[in-house]
Amino acid sequence: MPLPIAAERIRVLNETPNRASGEYVLYWMQQSQRAEWNHALEYAIHSANEARLPVLVAFGLMDDYPEANARHYHFMLEGLRDVEAALENRGIGFVLRKGAPANVALSFGRKAHSIVVDRGYLRHQRAWREEVAAKATCRVTQVETDVAVPVDVVSGKCEIAARTLRPKLWRNAERFLQPLRATSPHVSWSIPLRSDIALDDAEKAVRTLKVDHSVGSVSQFFTGGTRTAKRLFERFCAQRLHHYAERRNHPENDEISHMSPYLHFGQISPVWLALEAEKFTSTEGINVQSFVEELLVRRELAMNFVAHESNYDTYAAVPAWAQQTLEIHASDRRPHCYDPRQFENAETHDPYWNAAMREMRFTGFMHNYMRMYWGKKILEWSASPQEAFATLLTLNNRYFLDGRDPNSYANAGWIFGLHDRPWPERAIFGTVRSMMASGLERKCDIKEYVRKVDRLVEKAGGPPAGHGTERDLFER
DNA sequence: ATCGGCTCGCGCAA
DNA sequence: TGCGCGAAGCCGAT
Numbered sequence: 001m002p003l004p005i006a007a008e009r010i011r012v013l014n015e016t017p018n019r020a021s022g023e024y025v026l027y028w029m030q031q032s033q034r035a036e037w038n039h040a041l042e043y044a045i046h047s048a049n050e051a052r053l054p055v056l057v058a059f060g061l062m063d064d065y066p067e068a069n070a071r072h073y074h075f076m077l078e079g080l081r082d083v084e085a086a087l088e089n090r091g092i093g094f095v096l097r098k099g100a101p102a103n104v105a106l107s108f109g110r111k112a113h114s115i116v117v118d119r120g121y122l123r124h125q126r127a128w129r130e131e132v133a134a135k136a137t138c139r140v141t142q143v144e145t146d147v148a149v150p151v152d153v154v155s156g157k158c159e160i161a162a163r164t165l166r167p168k169l170w171r172n173a174e175r176f177l178q179p180l181r182a183t184s185p186h187v188s189w190s191i192p193l194r195s196d197i198a199l200d201d202a203e204k205a206v207r208t209l210k211v212d213h214s215v216g217s218v219s220q221f222f223t224g225g226t227r228t229a230k231r232l233f234e235r236f237c238a239q240r241l242h243h244y245a246e247r248r249n250h251p252e253n254d255e256i257s258h259m260s261p262y263l264h265f266g267q268i269s270p271v272w273l274a275l276e277a278e279k280f281t282s283t284e285g286i287n288v289q290s291f292v293e294e295l296l297v298r299r300e301l302a303m304n305f306v307a308h309e310s311n312y313d314t315y316a317a318v319p320a321w322a323q324q325t326l327e328i329h330a331s332d333r334r335p336h337c338y339d340p341r342q343f344e345n346a347e348t349h350d351p352y353w354n355a356a357m358r359e360m361r362f363t364g365f366m367h368n369y370m371r372m373y374w375g376k377k378i379l380e381w382s383a384s385p386q387e388a389f390a391t392l393l394t395l396n397n398r399y400f401l402d403g404r405d406p407n408s409y410a411n412a413g414w415i416f417g418l419h420d421r422p423w424p425e426r427a428i429f430g431t432v433r434s435m436m437a438s439g440l441e442r443k444c445d446i447k448e449y450v451r452k453v454d455r456l457v458e459k460a461g462g463p464p465a466g467h468g469t470e471r472d473l474f475e476r
Numbered sequence: 477a478t479c480g481g482c483t484c485g486c487g488c489a490a
Numbered sequence: 491t492g493c494g495c496g497a498a499g500c501c502g503a504t
Contacts, residue, residue: 422483
């Protein structure tokens with residue numbers, strides 16, 4: 001049977017041969033935490049069928065994943081519960097072990113015929129894959145399933161903006177936006193395995209982890225997992241896609257897909273999302289185009305950025321022209337200047353900004369349009385652009401379910417001029433694009449957004465606006 | 477309400 | 491070498 005996966009998605013990471021006495025093909029699941037539309041999983045099944053072996057999926061869960069807290073773990077464990085159930089239905093073994101992902105992979109790799117891993121673009125994800133490739137005693141193959149068009153197919157360099165990436169992406173899109181056929185394993189997994197953590201109760205499971213519990217679950221707003229992601233997205237297509245192009249920049253509404261947390265944990269396939277949306281092309285052409293632009297161009301621009309810019313999480317990644325102009329204006333008087341703790345506690349003079357910060361803190365999400373305003377104001381109201389960058393990323397990664405994502409770093413950079421162009425010079429910003437409260441008032445019903453956030457925060461049991469919050473987390 | 481100008485660098489045409 | 495144009499903007503002139 002031919003391999004149903006484009007060759008460019010597949011990369012052998014070491015020169016070690018398959019183990020002839022291997023007992024199973026191991027899929028070391030890391031970035032793409034789903035059991036369907038997962039090219040790495042399908043590749044593992046295909047390899048296992050050729051070798052007449054069963055498939056084992058192993059996930060390594062570490063307590064000290066960079067910047068992760070109870071909020072992130074709760075959502076992720078809900079997703080892994082879906083993975084476990086779906087794999088069991090397909091006759092595939094699943095085991096979750098506590099420990100560094102690379103160690104868990106190497107440990108189960110000792111009896112494996114070969115190891116298959118999905119792809120991750122962040123520094124630590126690349127390091128884990130390098131470590132496993134170097135130490136494994138069998139073949140390690142990486143299969144790209146986190147983006148539609150593999151990053152190195154799109155471009156061999158760090159792209160300057162969406163406009164330079166867009167044509168390169170679309171040239172290849174059709175070839176990679178293909179349905180992924182699910183193959184049945186010929187040999188079912190039959191050995192009972194015990195995971196280190198029971199997944200049937202995510203909340204209970206999180207309590208047993210030694211993670212930062214001060215940022216709590218937001219499960220009353222977002223439930224993790226492939227099943228919920230698909231249901232949400234099908235509802236989005238049926239009810240909201242029709243207005244997407246027109247309303248996606250209206251934070252007072254909820255006419256957006258909310259897929260970013262699911263994409264961040266690999267619980268949903270970007271290929272599936274694109275193909276689902278494209279089913280509506282004949283009636284919703286403009287809206288589908290607009291959605292797919294966000295899903296493919298903007299998202300894969302972020303992947304391109306972290307893949308090619310080793311300093312993606314520091315101010316050094318901001319383009320030179322932007323650093324220069326911000327430097328010239330570093331000594332400009334700042335009529336409003338807040339420290340990180342005041343930002344975090346939503347204690348600025350601006351009710352729109354405070355609402356955005358409260359949405360982020362109490363729901364784990366923020367409407368896309370407000371993410372821009374929120375970031376631009378941190379730049380404007382911090383003592384220096386460098387401090388602003390650090391504050392922005394810290395808050396982003398602490399509170400967003402979709403924080404610590406390639407998109408987080410690209411979006412943070414955009415606030416400071418990345419992937420953008422110069423605009424008329426003004427105080428503090430220099431020629432970096434600015435945003436003003438008056439723009440929000442002109443373009444959307446921002447007062448309704450503030451009311452919306454008040455309702456959400458009340459539902460979350462948070463304090464009413466203007467009362468600060470319970471704890472100063474920057475004090476820790 | 478809508479429109480041009482502001483500014484930098486890429487990519488394509490000449 | 492020149493020219494058009496770009497993630498979501500802002501301001502001032504009509």
